[in-house]
Amino acid sequence: MVDQGELRQKAKEVISREDVRRLIGWKRGTYGFEAAPAVIKDPSEADELVFDPTCVQNPASFVTLEEKPPLPRGVEPDLRKVGVFAKGCDSRALIQQMVEQAYERDHIVVIGIPCRGVIDHRKAEKLFGDVTPDLVEISGDKVVIEIGGEKREVAREDVLMAKCLRCRYPNPLISDVLVGGEVEKFADDDFSDVDEFEKKSPAEKWEFWEKEFSKCIRCYSCRNVCPMCYCPECVVTRLKPQWTRRSVDLSENTSYHIERSWHLAGRCIECMECERVCPMDIPIMTLNRKLTRDVKELFSYEPGTDVEASPLLTSYNPQDPEEYIM
Amino acid sequence: MADYVFQKEKIEELLGGMAKNYEVHAPLLNAGIVRFGKVEEGGPALAKLDDYSNSSVPPKELLFPQTETLFRYRLGTGGIEPKVPDAGAKVAVFGIRPCDAQAFAIVDKLFGWDYPDPYFQNRRKSTVLIGLACSSPCSTCFCTSLGGGPTNDEYLDVAMYDLGNEIYLKTVTEKGDELCKSISDLLEEASPSHLEACQNQSKEAASKIRRSIDTNGIPEKLPALYDNPFWEQFSDRCLGCGICTYLCPTCHCFDIQDEVEVFDGRRARMWDTCMFEEYTRHASGHNPRPTRKERTRNRVSHKYSYFPTNFGVIACVGCGRCIKYCPVNIDIIDILEKSIAVEVKEAG
Structure with a gap:
């Protein structure tokens, strides 16, 4: 389990940098088995950030999604960097965007976050119903889900996304800052x-x-x-x-x-x-x-x-x- | 008005009886999702009544299909061939939820406004709504905040309650009465105990609604937030996709396109959404809603401010689909709650 204190501290350091204008991560969703993507612009917002197996969304998408509307005459564009959290799979997206020259390496500050798998909300809803868990964590080869004060342990394949069950890159392939320790590769992909x-x-x-x-x-x-x-x-x-x-x-x-x-x-x-x-x-x-x-x-x-x-x-x-x- | 019961296991028989006089639409299981469609032999199987709380796509698509031919035309002598549906047809929609039926009453105002839309209105006239009360609402449902409720029968022609082995039926309108009479040989008389079971179910279902929003003051507040950075906290993570609007039972925007083949063609309309960039893009290339901030603001403000200003009713029934299907957790209740909390400085 990633230490949320360490995560927020490192996020705060990145968003406090003068050359960083926004940071993309995750925060608690309003319901259900998925977190919400978070785009923060101020160090005070870093305390909202979380990381656990509900953080399914790929923050790399929000780097390229950002719109650049025409600016009024005389206004200079803000070209400072974008901070971005990245699990292993997310980091591959960042790399591929750079391979394609969507932006340069120094456009982003990557906060890498080793990941042991994220929840497939369809699988989880089938098992647990239309509920909001209090806690989701991966412990050994099990996923622990607490709902209404009651803890349940399930096998990874029962609730994790298919990509996680064949994940060869649980650790970010690029990062400027790393949160938590690296984790072991989970499986191979045999197609x-x-x-x-x-x-x-x-x-x-x-x-x-x-x-x-x-x-x-x-x-x-x-x-x-x-x-x-x-x-x-x-x-x-x-x-x-x-x-x-x-x-x-x-x-x-x-x-x-x-x-x-x-x-x-x-x-x-x-x-x-x-x-x-x-x-x-x-x-x-x-x-x-x-x-x-x-x-x-x-x-x-x-x-x-x-x-x-x-x-x-x-x-x-x-x-x-x-x-x-x- | 009358009430009846029938055995749940005889649903297919009942729909068969209905099909003698009506074109029957019901929730169908379509490669894993529940969606309303015409009941046909060899077509997708009927969804079980407890398979769905809300269908993935709202049944608005029955009256306002995603793609609809307005007329066809041919080069030379053919002229144009209008495709206006017959108002005298008899269509039965079985298993519609109270919220989705309420949405029709809202959309009625738009399609009957400055230009009465014969495509929507004729279908509406020919359709009988056989509603199904909700016994287990979704965690995202908030119908009770918008004048509805899981067992609200106000906008239905016939109301059904799933009582386990039996289904209780109550006719609400004359249209509904006529339909029930046409299948009366398949129905049994209801007893007071059935009615009591329904009343209990109503109370229980309403107590299961977990989310709510106090809409007081919202229609007046939203315009004051027009230029406020407030919207960015939501639009920063918006993907700009069409899920929230396409799956909304009250969203009604469409585009019109000519599809031309070599010698003939059609003019068709198809759902459009204010969440797409090209929705407001002018021919000059200028876009008055250049980013997802303006588009997010428009979606929420249209439902909770512009529509009530124009038509006296909020264009939302609390079905929760936009919340449930949003991949990035943009939650309209969250937006509305926060909108009320924002302090706006008086001009000057």
């Missing part, structure tokens, strides 16, 4: 979920996606929450010219989801935020996981692991497989 899905015939796969995509309401929460979806104007919502219609039907929905997953090939760092936020429970990561494995197997490329790397699609290796070229 058994992709193997399992690939057992389906093309017809079964199409039937599956037809059902899932027809549920989509195109709220674009999956796109907006994605730390890698930071284009100033998304091709899908572009009006002039309009590539994807605004009408919501199977055809346009399918086009949207395939477009998005292709644009994430070699870029998705598997934080699973897209799937977490989907109000229609569409298993979006099933698409991304397949691309992640292909990218890894074909090009030995793993996005968001090396700040010095080039983006996959801008790098060329004479050894790259090219069976698909006639």
